[in-house]
Amino acid sequence: MTSALQGRKKESWKIFDEIAGTYDLLNKILSCGIDIYWRSKLLKNLPARQNMQALDLATGTGDVPLVLAKSKNITKITGIDLSKGMVDLGKVKVKKAKLENKIALHIGDGCNIPAADETMDVVTISFGIRNFPDPQKSLREIFRVLKPGGRVMIMEFGLPKNFIVKSVYMFYFRHLLPFVGNILSKHKDAYTYLNETVEDFAYGEDFTNWMKEAGFENANFQELTFGISNLYIGDKK
Secondary structure, eight states: OOHHHHHHHTTHHHHHHHHHHHHHHHHHHHTTTHHHHHHHHHHHTOOSOSSEEEEEESOTTTHHHHHHTTOTTEEEEEEEESOHHHHHHHHHHHHHTTOTTTEEEEEOBTTBOOSOTTOEEEEEEESOGGGSSOHHHHHHHHHHHEEEEEEEEEEEEOOOSSHHHHHHHHHIIIIIHHHHHHHHHTOSSHHHHHHHHHHHSOOTHHHHHHHHHTTOEEEEEEEEGGGTEEEEEEEOO
């Protein structure tokens, strides 16, 4: 990782503050709505237990908590993010959905989780851990706050293996997506930076090895949409 990219990760929340107003719309446009399908996979992989406490890191505008709230087995969902702009928008969405009694969004750091040991049944991160300055520390923190029998589910971008799919995707990803994203967000390079973090980040077995090093068992991943996205799952015994 270049020192410049690592330096930007330490203050990436500032970029999200600047693009918060257009973030949800651009997500839908640039992913062609497939991000909704990806997040639905989280519900299908929840641990089989009742009255669960869930924590969503890098929660952004609260899309993952709003999905998790559909589960009757989850009693409370806490979402944290360092971007006040994103969290404020998320709170509006939670209120509109009349889920204030189930979802609480706060300012918080995914590398220094403001939660006591063994208090969560589920921890999720959706397309956020690659922006953390120390993702391996975050994994250790997640392991710390999970109860025995708890589960982490991390969704993150990957790179397709199929040559043809990868060629088409990389053209879109490196050229069209950042061009459109930067114009519509009115930010000089937010989507250029976000794309660089994807190509620079560990994925597949490299990432599951990080999970194992943090203490997780049964660490595995599911490829979604030709490997454009991966869902990583690990358990705390």
